[in-house]
Amino acid sequence: MNACDVGRERVHAHFDEIPDAPASESLRLHLQTCRGCRELFDDLAILRDTLRARPRPELPADDLEAVWNRTVRTSRGGWLDGRKRAAVAAILVTGVSLSTLWLLRGPSTPPGPTAAEIARAEAQADLVLSYAARALAATRTAAMHDVIGKKVSPAVRGNVPADKRKP
Amino acid sequence: MTTVEFEAAVREHKDRVYGYARSLLRDSEDARDAAQECLVKLWQHKDHVEPGLGCRNWLLRAAHNLCIDRIRRRTVRAEVVPEESFEPTDARPGPERLAASSHAAGLLEKALLGLSDRDRAIVLLREVEGLAYEEIASILGMNLGTLKATLHRARERLRRDLIRQEVTP
Numbered sequence: 001m002n003a004c005d006v007g008r009e010r011v012h013a014h015f016d017e018i019p020d021a022p023a024s025e026s027l028r029l030h031l032q033t034c035r036g037c038r039e040l041f042d043d044l045a046i047l048r049d050t051l052r053a054r055p056r057p058e059l060p061a062d063d064l065e066a067v068w069n070r071t072v073r074t075s076r077g078g079w080l081d082g083r084k085r086a087a088v089a090a091i092l093v094t095g096v097s098l099s100t101l102w103l104l105r106g107p108s109t110p111p112g113p114t115a116a117e118i119a120r121a122e123a124q125a126d127l128v129l130s131y132a133a134r135a136l137a138a139t140r141t142a143a144m145h146d147v148i149g150k151k152v153s154p155a156v157r158g159n160v161p162a163d164k165r166k167p
Numbered sequence: 168m169t170t171v172e173f174e175a176a177v178r179e180h181k182d183r184v185y186g187y188a189r190s191l192l193r194d195s196e197d198a199r200d201a202a203q204e205c206l207v208k209l210w211q212h213k214d215h216v217e218p219g220l221g222c223r224n225w226l227l228r229a230a231h232n233l234c235i236d237r238i239r240r241r242t243v244r245a246e247v248v249p250e251e252s253f254e255p256t257d258a259r260p261g262p263e264r265l266a267a268s269s270h271a272a273g274l275l276e277k278a279l280l281g282l283s284d285r286d287r288a289i290v291l292l293r294e295v296e297g298l299a300y301e302e303i304a305s306i307l308g309m310n311l312g313t314l315k316a317t318l319h320r321a322r323e324r325l326r327r328d329l330i331r332q333e334v335t336p
Binding site: 012015016040043044047048050051052053054056057058059060063064066067070071072 | 170173174177181182183184185186189195199202203206207210272275290291294295300315318319322325326329330
């Protein structure tokens with residue numbers, strides 16, 4: 001016997017929403033009076049139970065072993081796992097970047113003088129030195145004149161008698 | 168998901184994935200390959216998968232997609248899974264009902280094979296795996312209305328097939 005249209009919807013809705021719950025009061029009353037819907041309800045309950053009772057086949061041990069070999073064991077056997085590799089790579093990249101930055105922006109050593117510049121500097125230094133030598137010579141001459149002219153003390157001249165020298 | 172969580176997830180869901188693949192593919196060798204591939208895929212994406220129900224749904228979605236790809240690729244073979252491999256093992260109240268269901272179990276498998284791949288997937292995900300409609304809709308990429316209507320039709324089809332074989336009381 002076929003279920004009525006209204007009853008069919010309600011029976012399906014019952015299994016859709018709360019499949020384990022007892023039929024609601026209104027549905028229960030309907031099932032008492034509609035044989036088609038009652039048969040549908042009972043059949044769907046058996047269908048549900050049979051489907052749920054289906055034993056779940058086990059994945060063969062060989063396949064599980066293959067999964068471990070292709071996943072966890074590969075990682076453990078390797079040098080580092082993925083996360084560690086990523087961390088090491090990040091550190092290396094950071095180090096290289098910082099080094100490059102330092103080389104590009106750090107205090108640079110000025111380039112050395114050329115041979116011509118060195119020669120010119122030596123010539124200038126010799127010139128300055130000659131001026132200084134001349135100045136020293138002039139000073140010496142003036143000092144000699146002072147000593148000769150007795151403008152300075154005998155002590156400065158270095159010819160103080162020994163008995164007159166201060167202790 | 169850490170490596171430890173991955174190992175726990177594999178132990179918890181491996182049979183679910185294999186069973187689902189076997190029901191869809193109707194070929195145990197193909198299902199073994201698909202299950203392996205699915206679990207390895209989880210390893211490759213473990214950093215983006217949360218343990219728990221999220222992982223279960225991710226695996227079922229991956230298994231479903233892998234199976235559909237395989238079904239599309241291969242020439243469909245008319246292989247029927249042996250009835251005895253699906254003999255129910257649990258005990259439920261009511262010996263008469265148990266007997267009736269036990270008798271029905273093998274024929275139910277044949278009736279399931281009569282459904283389209285999509286309808287069979289819906290029935291399995293809902294009635295066997297106990298997923299919510301929203302979860303099934305997400306896995307299969309369907310809207311809820313279509314999903315419910317399809318499930319109702321699939322149930323009625325299974326019922327008709329079983330009545331035809333006189334296995335329902």
